[in-house]
Amino acid sequence: MNGVCLRVLLVQSPVGRREAPIYPIGLACLAGALDSHECSGIDLSLEEFPEEALKTRLDTIRPDLVAVSVRNIDDSSYPVTHWYLDSFGVVMDVLGKWEGTVVVGGAGFSIYPERILKLWPRIDYAMVGEGDIALPQLLEHLRGAPEPPWLNDRIATPPRPSLEDMSLPDYSVFPASDYPGKGSVGVQTRRGCVFNCAYCTYKSLSGNGFRIRPIDRVLMDIREIIKQGFDSFMFVDSVFDHPVDYYRQLIDAMSKIGNVPPWGAWLSEAVPLESLGDLYSAGCRWIDFSPDVITRKGWKLMGKGGSLKQLWPVVKKARETGFTVGINFFSASPGENFFALLQKFLFMARARITLGWGSTFINIGTIRLYKGAPLSEKLYPGEELFQPVFYRPRGLADVMIRFFQAVRRVRR
Numbered sequence: 001m002n003g004v005c006l007r008v009l010l011v012q013s014p015v016g017r018r019e020a021p022i023y024p025i026g027l028a029c030l031a032g033a034l035d036s037h038e039c040s041g042i043d044l045s046l047e048e049f050p051e052e053a054l055k056t057r058l059d060t061i062r063p064d065l066v067a068v069s070v071r072n073i074d075d076s077s078y079p080v081t082h083w084y085l086d087s088f089g090v091v092m093d094v095l096g097k098w099e100g101t102v103v104v105g106g107a108g109f110s111i112y113p114e115r116i117l118k119l120w121p122r123i124d125y126a127m128v129g130e131g132d133i134a135l136p137q138l139l140e141h142l143r144g145a146p147e148p149p150w151l152n153d154r155i156a157t158p159p160r161p162s163l164e165d166m167s168l169p170d171y172s173v174f175p176a177s178d179y180p181g182k183g184s185v186g187v188q189t190r191r192g193c194v195f196n197c198a199y200c201t202y203k204s205l206s207g208n209g210f211r212i213r214p215i216d217r218v219l220m221d222i223r224e225i226i227k228q229g230f231d232s233f234m235f236v237d238s239v240f241d242h243p244v245d246y247y248r249q250l251i252d253a254m255s256k257i258g259n260v261p262p263w264g265a266w267l268s269e270a271v272p273l274e275s276l277g278d279l280y281s282a283g284c285r286w287i288d289f290s291p292d293v294i295t296r297k298g299w300k301l302m303g304k305g306g307s308l309k310q311l312w313p314v315v316k317k318a319r320e321t322g323f324t325v326g327i328n329f330f331s332a333s334p335g336e337n338f339f340a341l342l343q344k345f346l347f348m349a350r351a352r353i354t355l356g357w358g359s360t361f362i363n364i365g366t367i368r369l370y371k372g373a374p375l376s377e378k379l380y381p382g383e384e385l386f387q388p389v390f391y392r393p394r395g396l397a398d399v400m401i402r403f404f405q406a407v408r409r410v411r412r
């Protein structure tokens with residue numbers, strides 16, 4: 001392989017069921033970073049017969065290296081959980097009969113790299129975390145450069161890079177026309193998070209504090225998204241309104257570029273109310289809040305920033321401004337069970353009836369405990385939690401949530 005440009009096939013692992021397509025933005029970032037190589041892509045989550053599709057693509061492209069992205073290992077749903085790794089197994093079976101180098105990475109994968117490596121020894125390299133700088137370096141190593149210090153046998157744990165002059169995603173490897181639907185493509189403005197919500201893996205995946213992308217780079221992504229023909233997008237950041245100065249500068253800059261398609265973002269309850277009008281003018285049309293809990297005790301135990309008091313005023317103001325609003329709660333959390341769940345259902349009724357049935361959505365999920373989350377460490381210290389373990393409601397609350405989820409499944 002020494003000294004040559006490599007043929008790289010970027011593969012999004014299949015989801016194993018019918019789902020709204022999600023653009024593989026992680027792989028598009030890698031394609032952008034691998035511009036000195038010959039990259040092509042296949043999103044197996046769009047294929048009815050992923051096994052055949054992959055075999056055909058391997059035969060036509062004849063890649064030197066296959067880079068597989070595993071965004072999710074399971075769908076974190078209670079009481080019925082979908083296991084995405086079954087369909088990843090199909091990819092590994094096909095690659096078992098193929099001779100090139102196989103590298104695997106992705107957000108879900110990065111929570112359980114050792115376990116997945118053990119289950120599928122066909123993987124040559126397991127990359128934990130961000131591949132933008134590290135994957136090109138690994139390819140250099142395969143072409144003869146010295147081994148990078150972060151490579152330990154088959155497990156790569158590269159440092160988290162600065163986003164200052166990170167390459168731009170290359171959207172051309174996965175055509176926009178394959179991804180219809182609201183916000184199917186993601187734009188990223190920052191990585192990491194300053195908050196410390198007890199159930200969240202984000203900090204272990206992407207680090208403490210924010211690494212921010214320069215605004216002009218974000219605008220370049222948006223212009224490219226428009227050029228590629230996407231008709232909407234969503235920001236895939238942890239919280240879009242932090243740090244506040246950056247948030248204000250970004251929406252100001254976005255309101256100045258023409259033709260921005262409608263977009264959505266996750267906001268904290270502390271978003272300045274008077275900024276919501278500017279947010280709307282910048283093209284934002286739907287926003288999501290994740291208060292998760294509804295009592296002061298729950299809020300404190302969950303380690304949330306901001307204040308619960310801000311929730312209703314911000315939701316109301318957002319609806320008055322014209323946004324579609326989503327609000328996410330958990331069915332149970334430390335300090336909250338049956339009465340808190342009732343309050344969440346009452347909140348749902350109040351919000352939908354008074355603020356608009358068709359534009360105010362409430363989701364009540366259940367905490368799936370993942371390795372690396374503070375709550376998991378507290379409740380199950382040192383445990384892997386690879387098979388789904390939930391912080392689940394008890395007694396009547398459990399009956400209610402099972403019924404609620406069954407109704408949602410039938411409606412879907």
Ligand code: B12
Nearest residue numbers: 026067069072073075105106107108127130131184186236
């Ligand atoms: C935004 C987001 C969503 C959005 C996506 C919107 C969109 N249009 O893209 C929505 C809300 C739709 C969503 C849905 C779901 N999500 Co989500 N999501 C995220 C989030 C917050 C960011 C993902 C993202 O876009 N990152 C930005 C891109 C650039 O990064 P990336 O994809 O991770 O890629 C980088 C690296 O991973 C790596 N990499 C990626 N692939 C590869 C491959 C190789 C070979 C290498 C070397 C490196 C590499 O390099 C890339 C560039 O640095 C993550 C949390 C997180 N911190 O990652 C959860 C996360 C991925 N989601 C998660 C879950 C559970 C889900 C759902 C199952 C929830 C549900 N019950 O419906 C669904 C599944 C949908 C699906 N089929 O994927 C979990 C996955 C954990 C798990 N169980 O495996 C995460 C990790 C959050 C968590 N709970 O911890 N999600």
Ligand code: SF4
Nearest residue numbers: 193195197200202238
């Ligand atoms: S849940 Fe959201 S705000 Fe809380 S730590 Fe995770 S990414 Fe940050």
